[in-house]
Structures are given as C-alpha cells and as structure tokens.
Amino acid sequence: MSLRVLLVDDSLADQRGLRRALEKDTEVQWEVELASSAEEALERMRHEPVPDALVLDFHLPGMDGVTLLRELRERCKARMPAVVVYTGSGSEAVAVEAMKSGAHDYLLKETFSPERLRHSLHNAVEAVRMVRELEEHRRQAESAARAAREALAVRDEFFAIATHDLKGPLQSILLSTQLLRRQLPPEAQTAGVKTRLDQILRGTQRMGELIDHFLEVTRGGEKPLKREPVDLFALVRAKVRELGPLMATHPVHLHVEGTDFQGSWDEPSLERVLDNLLGNAVKYSPRGGSIDVWLSEESPGPEGWVRLRVQDQGMGIPAADLPHIFERFRRGRNVAPVISGSGVGLASAHRLVELHGGTLTVESEEGKGSTFTVRLPRGMGARESQVEQSA
Secondary structure (H helix, E strand, O other): OEEEEEEEOOOHHHHHHHHHHHHOOOOOEEEEEEEOOHHHHHHHHOOOOOOOEEEEEOOOOOOOHHHHHHHHHHHHHHHOOEEEEEEOOOOHHHHHHHHHOOOOEEEEHHHOOHHHHHHHHHHHHHHHHHHHHHHHHHHHHHHHHHHHHHHHHHHHHHHHHHHHHHHHHHHHHHHHHHHHHHHOOHHHOOHHHHHHHHHHHHHHHHHHHHHHHHHHHHOOOOOOOOOEEEEHHHHHHHHHHHOHHHOOOOOEEEEEEOOOOEEEEOHHHHHHHHHHHHHHHHHOOOOOOOEEEEEEEOOOOOOOEEEEEEEOOOOOOOOOOHHHOOOOOOOOOOOOOOOOOOOOHHHHHHHHHHHOOOEEEEEEEOOOEEEEEEEEEOOOOHHHHHHHHHO
16 A cells, blocks of 8 residues: 655654654555645645645744644645644643644654554554545435435426326216216116226226325325224125126135124225235236135234235245335336336335234245235224324
8 A cells, every 4th residue: 555644844854764664664655755844834735646644743943733733624624634743842732732633643752663653644544534434425325315305306296297197087087987877878777887887986086095195105194094983894895896897817705704893994094905905916816816815803802803814826926025025116026027016005005004003914935826914903003002103
C-alpha cells in the first residue's frame, strides 16, 4: 500500500528523522513531502492530491501546530487527512487542545520511536478511512431513501390515475347490468339468467371495492375492521356457488365439519381473503384439477376458533419461494411470466387475516399443489390486540 504524508517541521534534523522512520515501514510505502512552515503547509494543501496524512510539529514559526490544524480543518472539511501532532515541550493542555482540534494522536519527542510513529500513523489513516466510509454509506442511504420517496410518489400518482380510469368502465358495466335486469322480457327472466346477472352485479361492485382497497394500501392507509356477526359457512358456501360455471373445468368440493361458524368479523375483508384464495386455486390449477374447501370448528363457544382450508392440485410453490410468498410483489418463480399477477393478493389476504387476530399459512410442493389454511378467532384474539396496539 502506498500513501502520501506531509511532514510539517522547521527542523531539518527532525525532518530527516521522521523520513527515516517512515522509510523503514514494512506495511506502507510512504511518499514523503516536506514543509518548513504553516504557510507552506497551507499552500500545499490547496493542491491535489491532498496527502493521506500529516505529521505536524507543534512549535512552528508564526503559527503553532494546533492553530494550523484548525485552519486546515476549516479549509479541507471532508478532505481533511489523518493528523499526528508531535512536540518537544508539550503539556497535557496542549495535547487535549490538539485532539479537540482534529488530531488523531499526540506524540512527545522525548518518548518518540520509529515504531510508535508508524503505529500512530497507521491507526490515524485507518480512522479517517472508516469515517469516510461511514459517511459514504450515509450518503448512499440518503440517496436511496430520496429515490424511494420519489418512486413512491410516482407510484401513488400512477395508481390514482389507474383507479380513476378503471372505475369508469366498471360503472358502465354496473349501470348496463342493472338496466338489463329491469328491462328483461318475461320469457327471458329465468332463474339462471337472474343468477348470472346478480353475479355480474356483485362482481362489479366487488371490483370497485377492491380498487379502492388497493389504492388505500398503496398509499399506506388501512381501514379499521368493522366487526359484525358473520356466518362464515354462508359466506364460504356463497363463494363456492359463484364458481359453479367453472365446475366442468375445475370441480369445487366443500367439506364441512361442525355446525356453528358464527363469529364477529369484518365480512368484506373475509370476502377479499376468500376471493384471493379461491381465485388462486382456480388460476394455478390445470384443467380438470379439483379444488377442495374444508370448513371446520377448532373449538366451540365465543372464544373458540374456526379453520378454513383451500387445497388445489396445481403448480405448487417452489421451496425457495415459500418463506416469501406472503410478501408484497413476490410470486413463485415457476408462475411468471406464464400466469399474470401482481403479487399483492396473498400479501393483502395475509394482512387482513392478521388484523382479525388469525393466521394464514401455506403448505405446498412444486408440481403437486398447495394448501392454504386460515385460522380465525370468533372474537378479538390476543394476536389481534397486539396488531391493533402496534398499528
């Protein structure tokens, strides 16, 4: 390693002694420059490259070493090199003042040794290097944070525009469907047609709610849960029935163990969770792949729990991706770009279940399918209390 050092001393004998000490350094090759006065040192420091280290004699003509050190620190600022001050008649007060003014070490000529000088310079240079490295890391972190804030602002603007543009067509579908339902001729008002129109209306309304929710989440907002009595069995059964038109390609089987699935939950939130889990089961399953939904009681009573499992025979999730599957914008590497998706659905579902005080977990094997399990307390559990307190 090669470093530059400026020796500031008006004594030629001391200059020669310092140079010889540095020439014998086996770890660093020192490129030595000399200055006989403070003014000469200041002139040298105006030019590049700035030395890596300074060795200053305290007793200089005109301006002492500590005064020179303060002047250098004011001029050089972040470019200030490592500094070692040495003197033949110093005191503790001078040593303290030198260290306060920016020196990294203070040596007395009476105890001077080449080894002591080399060791002192090595430590001083390393200290400056570490400070500069930390400062560079700080600047990089600030730059990254600034870039992230700018990216978030662009993202929020994009989502605001996108949600506005998406709501226009949805509103048109909603109004057209309502009008069509009212104007259907009597001979066309069959149960099947009415059911399909109702599904279109509910789906359109749900899509509008999801757009609003998506925008709130991206902006950092999160609506509090609106708890009310909910029959989870009725909600799950309705969602399974909505998949009726897909039975030919994706048979869905509902298995129920128990009789009481009442709880105090936020129904729109649970509906979003079900939409995501059932939608993913269909999306990632091959044609003919069955989907099984289990609803069971873990324990009865108002303080009990219920469990919902959604199992498919689809692509499965690679083992390396499982720990990150509930993170935003993370998807299994085996699905993209084969199947489109944003990577926010499961993250949102996971968060909504957590807000209820429950858990959402997954078991999966690539090529053999996945099983997602939701556990929900019927009322407010301890886990939910912790989530609300930290929110």
